[in-house]
Amino acid sequence: MTETLPSSLPLAESTPAPALPADARRRSHTFPPEVVAQIQRMADEGHYEIRGWGAKRHLPTFDDLVFLTASVSRYPLEGYREKCETKTVLGTRYASKPIELDIPITIAGMSFGALSASAKAALGRAASAVGTSTTTGDGGMTEEERAASKLLVYQCLPSRYGFNPKHLRMADAIEVVIGQGAKPGGGGMLLGQKVSQRVADMRTLPPGIDQRSASRHPDWVGPDDLRIKIEELREATGWEKPVYVKLGATRVANDVKLAVAAGADVVVVDGMQGGTGATQDVFIEHAGIPTLAAVRLAAEALREIDMADQVQLIVSGGIRNGADAAKALALGATAVSMGVGPLIALGCNSRTYLQDGVEHDATADYRALGTEPGYCHHMHTGMCPVGISTQDPRLEARLDPEWGTRRVINYLKSVTMELTTLARACGKSNVHNLEPEDLVALTIEAAAMAGVPLAGTNWVPGSSDCR
Amino acid sequence: MCGIVGLHLKNPELYPRLGELLASMLDCMTSRGPDSAGLALYGDDADHQPRMEIFKDVGLPREICERYGVAKRSGYQGIGHTRMATESAVTTEHSHPFAPAENMALVHNGSFSNHASVRRRLESDGIRFVTDNDSEVAARYIAHQVGHGADLGDALRMVLKEMDGFFTLLVTTATQFAVMRDSFACKPAVIAETTDYVAMASEYHALASLPGIGSATVFEPAPEEVYTWTR
Ligand code: SF4
Numbered sequence: 001m002t003e004t005l006p007s008s009l010p011l012a013e014s015t016p017a018p019a020l021p022a023d024a025r026r027r028s029h030t031f032p033p034e035v036v037a038q039i040q041r042m043a044d045e046g047h048y049e050i051r052g053w054g055a056k057r058h059l060p061t062f063d064d065l066v067f068l069t070a071s072v073s074r075y076p077l078e079g080y081r082e083k084c085e086t087k088t089v090l091g092t093r094y095a096s097k098p099i100e101l102d103i104p105i106t107i108a109g110m111s112f113g114a115l116s117a118s119a120k121a122a123l124g125r126a127a128s129a130v131g132t133s134t135t136t137g138d139g140g141m142t143e144e145e146r147a148a149s150k151l152l153v154y155q156c157l158p159s160r161y162g163f164n165p166k167h168l169r170m171a172d173a174i175e176v177v178i179g180q181g182a183k184p185g186g187g188g189m190l191l192g193q194k195v196s197q198r199v200a201d202m203r204t205l206p207p208g209i210d211q212r213s214a215s216r217h218p219d220w221v222g223p224d225d226l227r228i229k230i231e232e233l234r235e236a237t238g239w240e241k242p243v244y245v246k247l248g249a250t251r252v253a254n255d256v257k258l259a260v261a262a263g264a265d266v267v268v269v270d271g272m273q274g275g276t277g278a279t280q281d282v283f284i285e286h287a288g289i290p291t292l293a294a295v296r297l298a299a300e301a302l303r304e305i306d307m308a309d310q311v312q313l314i315v316s317g318g319i320r321n322g323a324d325a326a327k328a329l330a331l332g333a334t335a336v337s338m339g340v341g342p343l344i345a346l347g348c349n350s351r352t353y354l355q356d357g358v359e360h361d362a363t364a365d366y367r368a369l370g371t372e373p374g375y376c377h378h379m380h381t382g383m384c385p386v387g388i389s390t391q392d393p394r395l396e397a398r399l400d401p402e403w404g405t406r407r408v409i410n411y412l413k414s415v416t417m418e419l420t421t422l423a424r425a426c427g428k429s430n431v432h433n434l435e436p437e438d439l440v441a442l443t444i445e446a447a448a449m450a451g452v453p454l455a456g457t458n459w460v461p462g463s464s465d466c467r
Numbered sequence: 468m469c470g471i472v473g474l475h476l477k478n479p480e481l482y483p484r485l486g487e488l489l490a491s492m493l494d495c496m497t498s499r500g501p502d503s504a505g506l507a508l509y510g511d512d513a514d515h516q517p518r519m520e521i522f523k524d525v526g527l528p529r530e531i532c533e534r535y536g537v538a539k540r541s542g543y544q545g546i547g548h549t550r551m552a553t554e555s556a557v558t559t560e561h562s563h564p565f566a567p568a569e570n571m572a573l574v575h576n577g578s579f580s581n582h583a584s585v586r587r588r589l590e591s592d593g594i595r596f597v598t599d600n601d602s603e604v605a606a607r608y609i610a611h612q613v614g615h616g617a618d619l620g621d622a623l624r625m626v627l628k629e630m631d632g633f634f635t636l637l638v639t640t641a642t643q644f645a646v647m648r649d650s651f652a653c654k655p656a657v658i659a660e661t662t663d664y665v666a667m668a669s670e671y672h673a674l675a676s677l678p679g680i681g682s683a684t685v686f687e688p689a690p691e692e693v694y695t696w697t698r
Binding site (some may be wrong): 035070072073074075076082306308309426427428429430433434435436437 | 583632
């Protein structure tokens with residue numbers, strides 16, 4: 001099937017709308033104006049909507065949990081005098097060189113192609129400055145990001161675009177991507193506007209043509225053959241580097257156990273709030289489970305097979321701040337990974353951008369995409385108003401890499417400070433000592449998903465034990 | 468929110484007075500823990516084998532000591548605890564000392580902040596718990612390490628790595644008497660040593676009437692330091 005991007009038809013001159021009759025206020029629950037607009041768009045264009053970013057609908061989130069911090073029965077730690085450890089080690093199961101991070105917050109895989117080379121380099125520099133890792137994406141490793149990143153995780157994706165043994169050996173860890181929270185069961189997508197000559201060369205594909213990555217790995221399907229693939233990756237790298245397996249959160253309990261059975265050192269679970277550079281909107285909003293539910297299932301699965309001490313769990317998908325990170329850690333994650341958050345720190349959805357030391361207003365460029373600063377999800381167009389998700393040199397110049405790096409460093413530091421603030425208040429001298437018993441839920445849904453009691457009760461919906 | 472006391476006698480002439488001395492030390496700790504109290508007393512049996520006995524119950528320390536005739540008991544070392552319950556119930560089972568292995572006893576003052584996770588790990592290793600008390604987790608953790616060949620000092624040092632929160636621990640085995648505080652050393656502890664005994668308590672006044680206390684070396688145990696005395 002060949003698809004075209006939405007073309008904007010010129011609108012007929014509109015006449016001013018007359019005052020609304022009473023019936024017009026009877027909003028349909030099934031067909032509200034947004035749905036009417038969607039149906040009309042489909043009728044106009046003949047295909048699904050493609051967009052970037054993550055789920056926008058309302059979902060149960062970490063916001064529905066709160067901490068039971070210390071008081072009389074437990075004692076808090078002093079914020080400025082007493083240390084709260086954040087060091088995190090990933091890949092202790094088989095790798096001879098596990099990844100040692102200063103903070104349990106990593107930068108998720110985002111491709112060069114989806115992002116500009118300077119955006120990738122800025123993320124790498126910021127991650128290195130705060131002692132954490134960053135991750136390549138579909139399409140391979142760029143020299144800039146390798147040079148900028150002290151710790152770089154190299155993704156092995158179904159597309160194989162840009163995947164080669166040389167870069168494999170240059171990486172610090174390898175992430176076999178089976179799925180992504182934004183589109184579990186779907187492959188990557190890079191629309192022609194973003195396939196510049198350099199992107200095309202790295203992927204050995206023609207420039208300017210829409211690229212669709214496979215949704216399945218071509219050389220293995222299922223855990224039995226994944227085991228062989230992982231062994232092959234280990235052999236190619238002398239059993240030095242940790243092998244992560246990244247899953248889009250769906251049948252989490254089974255998938256985590258199978259990833260471990262196949263030999264993963266680290267399991268990465270990406271909930272449905274996870275972002276993407278481009279995919280079908282229907283995928284983003286209707287596939288996978290929320291991160292809140294995924295983390296508990298994954299942690300439980302590791303405990304059930306008695307691997308929680310050996311295999312580390314990274315959780316991603318809509319992690320925004322230290323509270324999210326603290327809650328994910330309490331529910332059993334070893335680390336969290338963030339994508340959209342660091343992009344926002346870099347300037348995504350900002351009304352202005354800094355070019356040659358001067359602040360410029362980008363509102364008109366957002367409007368040209370049919371959006372506003374604060375609402376943009378137009379990575380797929382390659383027309384990023386602030387120069388982050390683009391391959392157009394004119395737009396790329398809008399991201400001042402040093403300015404962006406500083407902002408991402410500030411963001412990662414702030415998230416870490418928020419995390420340790422909560423951990424100290426819970427009486428922990430190490431963020432990894434946060435535990436589910438430190439949390440209660442504000443809604444029945446969140447209580448059931450996270451497996452913690454509803455606040456003010458000892459009721460854990462769906463569980464036979466009370467606490 | 469508890470008081471702990473311990474006495475390790477070096478001079479056998481004091482053995483007949485073990486119960487009497489400990490009972491009065493424990494009584495001094497009533498205000499720190501009026502809910503329940505308990506003691507572990509170590510003596511030699513008829514075959515000269517060490518034997519540990521635990522007496523614990525709900526109520527005031529003085530009543531419990533009277534109920535079990537503690538003052539008349541002899542032995543070479545003992546530990547005691549007065550409890551003000553924090554997160555778990557006031558019952559005899561929840562009272563200290565915890566005896567996680569033969570001839571091992573533990574009393575704890577403080578509050579662990581990651582005991583639920585440590586408990587889950589121990590349970591997955593097949594360790595069974597009797598209560599939901601955080602101190603039982605420390606006791607079983609130490610017994611587990613000792614059961615795997617660690618000596619008591621090493622097992623206590625592993626507690627510093629594995630367990631978070633605030634704690635002063637006093638742990639005894641048939642031959643050893645060990646004290647350790649966490650890195651914050653917020654929960655009080657004082658040790659007095661003479662040629663006749665080593666005594667430990669949450670507050671000094673529990674030691675004040677011990678014989679020869681005037682010439683004892685009295686000190687506050689340092690944070691993260693394991694102090695052990697061996698018979
Ligand atoms: S501002 Fe740029 S990076 Fe952010 S959503 Fe829009 S296109 Fe994507």
